[in-house]
Amino acid sequence: MWIKTAVASLLLLALPAIAEETAEAIKSAPAKVAGNAPDTLGTLLSLGVGLLAVIAVIYGCAWIIRRMNGMTGMNNNAIKVVSVMAIGARERIALIEVGGQQILLGITPSAIRTLQVFEEPVVDAGKATSGDFAKRLQGMIGKSWTAPSKE
Known part of the structure; x- marks a missing residue:
């Protein structure tokens, strides 16, 4: 459940930056010339790096939560x-x-x-x-x- 929430929040944080980047690319790009193919290797590389970053954040959050659960019984004086x-x-x-x-x-x-x-x-x-x-x-x-x- 919390994994879905973390992924959704990361996507919501990234959407404004992606939209702004896309709008700037459309404005600054010259008219398409017939025969220009999109850069598929660059797109796949970008998506792969983004996916790895999201997975790393999820595992990092899980590691932090596991470490915090072990700290609950530290005060044995009471x-x-x-x-x-x-x-x-x-x-x-x-x-x-x-x-x-x-x-x-x-x-x-x-x-x-x-x-x-x-x-x-x-x-x-x-x-x-x-x-x-x-x-x-x-x-x-x-x-x-x-x-x-x-x-």
């Missing part, structure tokens, strides 16, 4: 992953810190859900250990991860 714990084969819980708050997230292959938002830090982001996080989480939930409850 969000910190404090700890991650696997719950199942593809399920995890993660504790992240954003703006002084710690947020407990449930992560599955199809969704990410907020489980709890802590106003004060549960675990220090600089000294996070998996054992400390697990113990505090067990204390807050009130269940043991290792021993399933039988009722």
Whole structure:
């Protein structure tokens, strides 16, 4: 879609220059003499160079867009992953810190859900250990991860 837009905009930018050049050529050219053939080699060369320029601009724009998409995650100071714990084969819980708050997230292959938002830090982001996080989480939930409850 954006390739068509780029080609159309390039053509629209080039049309006034082409029209002016053609008008000047018609005014300055003497009357056609019978037997003069148009310069086909020059025309083909001109069209080929123009086509190559348009293709180069399209590839250049695509390269710039690819480079810009890679720059979106450069600021890693705002969000910190404090700890991650696997719950199942593809399920995890993660504790992240954003703006002084710690947020407990449930992560599955199809969704990410907020489980709890802590106003004060549960675990220090600089000294996070998996054992400390697990113990505090067990204390807050009130269940043991290792021993399933039988009722």
